[in-house]
Amino acid sequence: MISIKDVSKYYGNHKVLKNIHLEIPQSHIYALIGPSGAGKSTLIRSINALESIQEGEITIDGVQVHAKNTDINKLRSNVGFVFQSFNLYPHLTALQNVSIAPIQVKKENKEQAEEKAKALLTSLGLGAKISSFPGQLSGGQQQRVAIARALAMDPKVMLFDEPTSALDPEMIKEVLDAIRNLASTGMTMVVVTHEMGFAREICNEIVFMADGKIVEVAPPEKFFTNPDTERAKDFLAKVLNH
Structure with a gap:
């Protein structure tokens, strides 16, 4: 579903992604973990062209993301993205935040789009909040509205960039x-995440990044109990024992 081949990215002379190669099959969940500055957010943002790349190629369902002739808006309508900060429209209700893109981008009928938005919000435990504005919602509720907004476009792929890092623990x-x-x-x-228990429980593969490179890719049980690299062992010793 997602193919990343020999991708490199530079900021000036600084190489922030170094020859990244990763294949993500359909219906699989991959967690990107690693220390701050590893390149995780840059990589996930480059998957839907929020970041440019200088070398290599990324394809989603056969479409080359960074090709000059790719319709980037059409591509992004197939790729849901949930940010650390919720990026909701403050002047729109939860319902309007979720239904606006299907109406404006996909030209869906307003009534149908709002019905679908209500169903999505209800499925995420927000049925009672459909008329609330973002300022009236907790951080966790706002992030769930953001997830509903991404799902409203019927994406083939969902990308999460540290979706819980701006939230209170509860x-x-x-x-x-x-x-x-x-x-x-x-x-x-x-999913880029610092939530190790969550990554271990939910993901098919753990992708461990450090210094702009993929250091190790392994199933969760293997990675968390017996990683192959010293870099991964060092990282896990710090994050699991703090």
């Missing part, structure tokens, strides 16, 4: 539960 569970439920539907997902 809010984290409700967002992770929402992603868990999404996983059960067979959605292809890539």
Whole structure:
């Protein structure tokens, strides 16, 4: 579903992604983990062309993301992206935030788009909040609205860039539960996360990054119990024992 081949990215002379190669099959969930500055967010943002790349290629369902002739808006309508900060429109209700893109981008009928938005919000435990504005919602509720907004476009792929890092600890569970439920539907997902227990429980593969490179890719049980590299062992010793 997602193919990343020999991708490199530079900021000036600084190489932030170094010859990244990764194949993500359909209906699989991959977690990108690693220390700060490893390149995780840059990589996930480059998957839907929020970041440019200088070398290599990324394809989603056969479409070359960074090709000059790719319709980037059409591509992004197939790729849901959930940010650390919720990026909701403050002047729109939860319902309007979720239904606006299907109406404006996909030209869906307003009534149908709003029905679907209500169903999505209800499925994420927000049925009572459809008329609320973002300022009236907790961080966890806002992030679930953001997830509903991404799902409203019927994406083939969902990308999450540290979706819980801006949340208070008690809010984290409700967002992770929402992603868990999404996983059960067979959605292809890539998640940048610091939540190790969540990554271990939900993902098919752990992609460990450091210094702009993929250091190790392994199933969760293997990675968390017996990683191959010293770099991964060092990282796990720090994050699992703090």
